[in-house]
Amino acid sequence: MKMSNGVEWALHGCVTLSQSRDPVPAARLAELHGTPPAYLAKHLQALSRAGIVRSTAGQVGGYLLTRPAAAITVLEVVQAIDGTSPAYRCTEIRQQGPLAVPAERCDRPCAIARAMASAQEAWYGALADITIADLAAGIDADSEGTAMADVRRWLTSTA
């Protein structure tokens, strides 16, 4: 029940990208976040495959969000990095052992799987209600409204 560590880097990266109108290279993001550049690049590729960011090659290339930050939910980012398979997986052990249930009666998921799936639905629903824009606003509030401005300045300064 441990989420991949790259999810945090992806979330921070999306928040940073939401403050830039020009493509940002992976190496620049890694420098800002203090993370291994190559590994961050691998996660950005996953975001690209999921359609959350768009990549541009060449000298002035980099990554850019495909949609406004308010239209990207945290759930999308989590699923892009960590996969879409549910956390709890029923291995159908009810069909094994002396009291095995015949396969013909197992057309529906078992009661335990249904309960776990409904609980996870609550989790995913909560994640879907949070957008990248919400996260940026929260970080801004914690820093008295200067954090995002500092990010924008830094992105253009060393360019």
Add this chain to the structure above:
Amino acid sequence: MKMSNGVEWALHGCVTLSQSRDPVPAARLAELHGTPPAYLAKHLQALSRAGIVRSTAGQVGGYLLTRPAAAITVLEVVQAIDGTSPAYRCTEIRQQGPLAVPAERCDRPCAIARAMASAQEAWYGALADITIADLAAGIDADSEGTAMADVRRWLTSTA
């Protein structure tokens, strides 16, 4: 974001134990569920440490629930097997890089960690609303009210 596979075995085991008034050895549970006996024993030890089951040694020993099934939540079982650490962990990367936030201002968790923690709270809350008795009732309903009776019969038959 993948939950340990032993959680399923622990849940099935607790449901089975809720149908027995006498201690059930780990080997018997493994036979009923078609699982590796030694590995299931390891997970039962975790349940014992968490105070969910009580172990008895000796010839007629085995495992037994410490409380009524209606007083044991699924959340307790999940946390006993998979650990209590939250799925999302903030590594405080906001304190690294050129725009590092000074440590004196990091007394509270960051905005991203707060959002993720609140979402997980929804998940844990849903898991805490489900008890082992609920799971047993659901399995019984799926089998037209015969599953739990079959379990009780099997537990006493080969004893």
Add this chain to the structure above:
DNA sequence: TAGAACTCGGATAGTAAATATCCGAGATCA
């Protein structure tokens, strides 16, 4: 009361996943 058999408990190998890294393919600008 002594013995034997059965139980749990933690310590010990094997395997899959996640972490971290590298170099080649492709595109942009000079």
Add this chain to the structure above:
DNA sequence: TGATCTCGGATATTTACTATCCGAGTTCTA
């Protein structure tokens, strides 16, 4: 046309999970 900078997938290393074994302790029997 050439050089430089970018992404992309293929490649090692480490961690965590999976699976297993044998010893310590307890109960029943003779």
